[in-house]
Amino acid sequence: MTGAAAKIAAKVSLRGASKRFETKKGLLEALLPTTLDIADGEFLVFVGPSGCGKSTLLNLIAGLEEPSEGEILVDGKHITAPGYDRMMLFQEHALFPWLNVLHNIEFGLKRKKNLNRAERREVARYYLSLVRLEKFENSYIHELSGGMRQRVALARALAPNPTILLMDEPFGALDALTRDELYGYLQEIWQKTKKTIIFVTHNVREAACLGDRVCVFSNRPGKIKSVFQIKLPRIRYINDPAVSAEGARVLTELKTEVFETQEKPNEKAVNHDRILSLIGHTMGDGI
Amino acid sequence: MVFDRLNELIADHSLPVGICCSLKRLCLGYAMTLAVGFTLGILLGWSNWLRESVGTLLMGFQSLPSVAWVPLATIWFGLSETAIYFVIVMSSVGAVAMSVSDGIHGVNPLYLRAARTMGVTDVGMVTRVVLPAAFPSIITGLKLGWTFGWHGVVAAEMMQALPGLGFLLHMGRELGDMSQVLGIMFVVIAIGFLVERLFFGAVERRIRERWGLKTK
Numbered sequence: 001m002t003g004a005a006a007k008i009a010a011k012v013s014l015r016g017a018s019k020r021f022e023t024k025k026g027l028l029e030a031l032l033p034t035t036l037d038i039a040d041g042e043f044l045v046f047v048g049p050s051g052c053g054k055s056t057l058l059n060l061i062a063g064l065e066e067p068s069e070g071e072i073l074v075d076g077k078h079i080t081a082p083g084y085d086r087m088m089l090f091q092e093h094a095l096f097p098w099l100n101v102l103h104n105i106e107f108g109l110k111r112k113k114n115l116n117r118a119e120r121r122e123v124a125r126y127y128l129s130l131v132r133l134e135k136f137e138n139s140y141i142h143e144l145s146g147g148m149r150q151r152v153a154l155a156r157a158l159a160p161n162p163t164i165l166l167m168d169e170p171f172g173a174l175d176a177l178t179r180d181e182l183y184g185y186l187q188e189i190w191q192k193t194k195k196t197i198i199f200v201t202h203n204v205r206e207a208a209c210l211g212d213r214v215c216v217f218s219n220r221p222g223k224i225k226s227v228f229q230i231k232l233p234r235i236r237y238i239n240d241p242a243v244s245a246e247g248a249r250v251l252t253e254l255k256t257e258v259f260e261t262q263e264k265p266n267e268k269a270v271n272h273d274r275i276l277s278l279i280g281h282t283m284g285d286g287i
Numbered sequence: 288m289v290f291d292r293l294n295e296l297i298a299d300h301s302l303p304v305g306i307c308c309s310l311k312r313l314c315l316g317y318a319m320t321l322a323v324g325f326t327l328g329i330l331l332g333w334s335n336w337l338r339e340s341v342g343t344l345l346m347g348f349q350s351l352p353s354v355a356w357v358p359l360a361t362i363w364f365g366l367s368e369t370a371i372y373f374v375i376v377m378s379s380v381g382a383v384a385m386s387v388s389d390g391i392h393g394v395n396p397l398y399l400r401a402a403r404t405m406g407v408t409d410v411g412m413v414t415r416v417v418l419p420a421a422f423p424s425i426i427t428g429l430k431l432g433w434t435f436g437w438h439g440v441v442a443a444e445m446m447q448a449l450p451g452l453g454f455l456l457h458m459g460r461e462l463g464d465m466s467q468v469l470g471i472m473f474v475v476i477a478i479g480f481l482v483e484r485l486f487f488g489a490v491e492r493r494i495r496e497r498w499g500l501k502t503k
Binding site: 082086092099107108141 | 401402
């Protein structure tokens with residue numbers, strides 16, 4: 001499901017959006033002016049080394065921060081603050097420990113004035129069943145595993161029915177098996193609900209598995225270096241050789257970026273033999 | 288002997304009256320402490336520089352035992368109920384304010400970010416996110432405040448002529464009646480223990496249930 005060329009008006013439009021932070025060490029350029037159009041219903045992935053500004057860009061689209069320059073348009077309108085239409089998922093689940101699972105999902109629904117209590121409950125239950133955790137509606141967060149918590153976080157983000165889902169390395173803290181399972185869930189839910197998803201990761205295979213388009217970021221200060229189209233059929237599995245091949249394409253691009261611009265250690269200045277003579281070759285060397 | 292004396296005091300109504308008066312004063316005084324303590328705590332929690340200046344002062348306050356407030360209370364308010372309320376509030380407000388402030392300061396900023404993406408208003412942020420998130424820390428201070436308040440009531444009543452447990456304790460001393468002294472001490476301890484177990488204990492258990500073993 002690409003749709004990028006088919007739609008005329010972009011869902012999200014970045015026009016020269018950049019972000020600078022004032023720190024004690026002076027002005028930090030986190031994101032260089034970026035221009036990008038994101039289509040409705042597209043699954044877009046941002047990939048890049050740590051600190052390259054991809055999470056900053058996500059925060060700008062979410063409305064949690066304002067761009068230093070340029071503008072961000074959603075459905076043709078300027079955004080100034082977080083809103084229902086853009087919900088965000090974080091690496092740490094950010095679920096509230098003082099509420100049970102169902103109340104957590106209902107949390108974002110309180111603002112919808114047209115729903116009464118019973119209706120909120122119904123909506124929450126529906127999304128809970130979508131992530132297949134109906135049996136846990138009265139459990140508290142500490143009783144769930146990492147993967148389950150992220151599924152609940154997904155249900156919470158989906159419940160207010162946003163058109164855009166922003167996901168900031170949501171599977172980063174999970175083990176490989178759980179991640180595999182969640183890739184399937186996420187694609188299923190995306191196909192069912194047809195949301196626009198903007199996903200940030202540093203894992204290239206994950207990017208190739210999930211994204212219609214993958215944007216590779218450069219090192220800090222960040223900007224989008226290249227964009228890959230992944231034209232594989234859905235639903236994709238992480239162990240599919242075709243996915244690996246696409247991931248390898250992206251990785252090559254990423255590697256040149258990371259290694260080219262990284263500082264190389266000064267080989268002459270480090271005398272490994274001398275260090276070894278100081279600390280000994282093994283632990284038992286008479287220290 | 289102690290129990291006989293206690294029975295006598297119950298019979299002539301001075302013990303029940305004493306308990307009621309002391310508890311009533313503590314409840315009212317504690318309510319005042321909560322009002323002042325929460326307001327102060329929220330202000331300190333939000334503002335870093337306030338917390339560093341006024342907060343440190345408040346910490347110093349806590350090193351003053353409840354009894355030490357009695358002379359000041361007597362000078363300012365004489366032998367009156369007001370003096371007793373003054374002692375209660377001054378001994379307990381520090382603990383409440385500090386725990387509210389620390390609790391608020393310690394809230395994981397991730398909760399605030401998540402809440403903002405769900406469109407929570409500023410007031411809603413405080414009531415629906417910050418205070419519940421800070422509650423495990425706050426409850427510790429609430430319990431401490433209650434204990435200090437209880438100390439304060441008994442201490443203040445000892446200097447007054449108004450009915451109360453402190454007064455009965457004082458009378459016991461005046462009359463050289465050890466059974467009365469020990470009996471009242473037992474009552475004071477028993478009430479403190481009961482409130483802590485039944486009320487605060489239940490609240491803390493509920494928190495453990497919800498939050499898991501990560502309660503502060």
